[in-house]
Amino acid sequence: MTTADCPVIAAVDGSSHSREALDWAAREAVRRGLALVIVHARTPTRRDVRETQLRGAEELLTRSVRRxxxxxxxxxxxxxxxxxxxxAAxxxxxRDASLVVVGSRGLGGFRSLMLGSNSLATASMAKCPVVVIHSGPPEEDGGEAAQAYPDIVAGVAADESSEAVLDFAFATAASRPGARLRIVHGWTMFSSMLSGGPVFDRDAAAGAAERTLAELTAGRHERYPQxxxxxxxxxxxxxxxxxxxxATAALTVIGRRRGGESLGLGLSPVAQTTLTHALGPVAVVPC
Structure with missing residues (x-):
């Protein structure tokens, strides 16, 4: 099975956030022509309550399929x-999914937290891209809201880690007719110095950043002319x-470096801040 054949996974737990995630996952599965798998993880507990827990899970999954x-x-x-x-589930x-979709917080999350521990852990450890659904602009196929927020926004670094982010962002934009892809690259004089670029000339550093973006996106216009x-x-x-x-994007795409999962080092400060405070759906792509 190739990645293109793998399903979209939607995680549900009965919370309003997971219902939004389920809705988003269902529409995305249709856009990409993929199967949808709805998952409710039953947290290990005492044996004497597992039967009740299983019945509750089956009822939730039945409602989710109906939705x-x-x-x-x-x-x-x-x-x-x-x-x-x-x-963990x-x-x-x-490992065998194209995409995992989760709500930003579940039933067990504290209302004061913008991002739940399960969402953060999944986004930090998953082997495929993870989309975290923050409450944002509603998506109705063909509706005014969908037309009002067509942008896909991708945050990229000036190195090879951006390849996976750009591949995912371009493919996502191509699956949404009329979508525009905004590619954001943040730079400072310090980052320019670290990359061997201009150190004291701000205009030269800005020009170097523009050339970096052009190089990163070279060749993709031919693959995605639309x-x-x-x-x-x-x-x-x-x-x-x-x-x-x-706040005005259909999806914001950021990268996560592979290899640091066990130490919790996969998310850079920029990625973690974006994921925590975003005002709409965010995709975290392993790089």
Missing amino acids: VGEIAPDLHPTTLAPLDFPA LTALS VEVVREPVGGSASRTLVTAS
Whole structure:
């Protein structure tokens, strides 16, 4: 099975955030022509309550399938109820998935937290891209809201780690007719110095950042001629730009470096700030 054939996984727990994630996942599965798997992880507990827990899981999954039927009648999702902690179950399933979609907070989350621990852990450890659904602009196929927020926003670094982010962002924009791809690259004089660029000339550093973006996107226009691309080198805080852009974006795409999962080092400060404070859906792509 190739990545293109792998399903979209939607995690549900009965919370309003997970219902939004399910809706988003169902529409995305239709856009990409992929199967949908709805997952409710049953947290390990005492044996004497597992039967009740399983009945509750089955009822939740049945309601979720019914909800998908209302959104995407031609989509016929399958369901899973693994006995495992949510982040662990989703990480294991991500090995054979195109995309994992989770709500920003679940039933167990504190209302004061903008991002739940399961969402953060899944985004930090999954083997495939993870989309975290923050409450944002509603998506109705063909509706005014969908037309009002067409942008896909991608935050990129000036190195090879951006390849996976750009591949995912271009493919996502191509699957949404009329979508525009905004590619954001934050730079500072310090980052220019570290990359061997201009150190004291701000205009020269800005020009170097523009050339970096052009190099990163070279060749993709031929593969995705239907995608309008806007390159945005930003002098200063990339995370602030990405958080602001997320309010009017259909999806904001950021990268996560592979290899640091066990130590919790996969998310850079820019990625973690964007994921925590975004005002719309965010995709975290392993790089």
